[in-house]
Amino acid sequence: MPTPHPHPVLRALRVHPVKSLGGTTPQTAEVEPWGLAGDRRWALIDGMGNVVTQRRQPLLALSRAELEPGGGIRLYAPGLEPLTVGVPPDGGTAGETVVTVIFGTRIESVPAGSEAHRWFSTYLGVEVRLVHLDRPAERRPVDPDFARPGETVSFADGFPLLVTTLASLDALNSLIAQGDHADEGPLPMDRFRPNLVVADTEPWAEDDWRRIAVGGVVFRVAKPCSRCVVTTTDQRTTERGREPLHTLGRYRRFEDGLIFGQNLVPETTGTLRVGDPVTVLR
Numbered sequence: 001m002p003t004p005h006p007h008p009v010l011r012a013l014r015v016h017p018v019k020s021l022g023g024t025t026p027q028t029a030e031v032e033p034w035g036l037a038g039d040r041r042w043a044l045i046d047g048m049g050n051v052v053t054q055r056r057q058p059l060l061a062l063s064r065a066e067l068e069p070g071g072g073i074r075l076y077a078p079g080l081e082p083l084t085v086g087v088p089p090d091g092g093t094a095g096e097t098v099v100t101v102i103f104g105t106r107i108e109s110v111p112a113g114s115e116a117h118r119w120f121s122t123y124l125g126v127e128v129r130l131v132h133l134d135r136p137a138e139r140r141p142v143d144p145d146f147a148r149p150g151e152t153v154s155f156a157d158g159f160p161l162l163v164t165t166l167a168s169l170d171a172l173n174s175l176i177a178q179g180d181h182a183d184e185g186p187l188p189m190d191r192f193r194p195n196l197v198v199a200d201t202e203p204w205a206e207d208d209w210r211r212i213a214v215g216g217v218v219f220r221v222a223k224p225c226s227r228c229v230v231t232t233t234d235q236r237t238t239e240r241g242r243e244p245l246h247t248l249g250r251y252r253r254f255e256d257g258l259i260f261g262q263n264l265v266p267e268t269t270g271t272l273r274v275g276d277p278v279t280v281l282r
Contacts, residue, residue, distance in 0.1 A: 012196075021064050072086040141153070166201075
């Protein structure tokens with residue numbers, strides 16, 4: 001008799017306090033309506049207000065941010081002294097806001113202090129500013145084609161959370177190993193920057209998920225995640241290759257793009273813990 005497949009389980013949590021920087025892998029995380037607590041609440045912008053990511057600045061891969069009590073962050077980058085940045089005073093209630101453009105959408109955010117701007121500008125060699133999303137319940141709605149009224153998102157690409165599975169990564173790496181750029185594999189999960197990593201599934205099982213529960217928290221699967229050039233960036237060297245986009249283009253090309261992982265919207269809030277069971281509700 002075949003051995004039953006193990007029940008899916010949450011293997012890892014990943015929180016990226018600043019968009020496009022490295023983050024942390026906590027054992028627990030709080031789910032808020034707009035994503036994991038502290039995830040992508042900060043971002044860098046250029047002089048025109050456009051959000052700056054690894055798409056333009058792969059050097060960001062070598063820097064990282066850790067959450068501080070109260071929502072502040074501790075920043076680390078090669079060649080610079082670490083810097084602690086607090087949440088801007090009043091959370092923007094009575095302070096300055098700046099127009100921030102993310103994927104063509106204009107929202108308001110609150111600039112950090114000048115020391116943070118200098119720190120990042122020195123590191124990247126171009127003028128940038130650090131901004132904070134002070135009112136995540138109000139500032140940025142989820143794409144209405146995939147959202148319910150009132151659903152919002154942080155500075156994440158488009159949806160509050162992203163889930164991937166270890167089995168799908170293994171399957172992708174097997175395909176890379178058989179292809180034209182086998183020397184670039186195997187790829188680690190950090191190329192895909194997920195929030196939730198699930199173990200003990202079949203490869204690509206997440207393609208069929210529509211609603212899942214992780215522990216006691218319920219999520220709606222909004223749409224597949226289309227991948228971009230950031231996935232080709234080695235997060236330890238900043239070098240770019242052809243993979244995984246070359247292989248995704250051959251085997252995982254769908255109407256939504258080159259797909260790896262699924263975007264989630266929380267239906268409830270609560271605490272996630274590594275080791276929580278993952279239940280497919282439909």
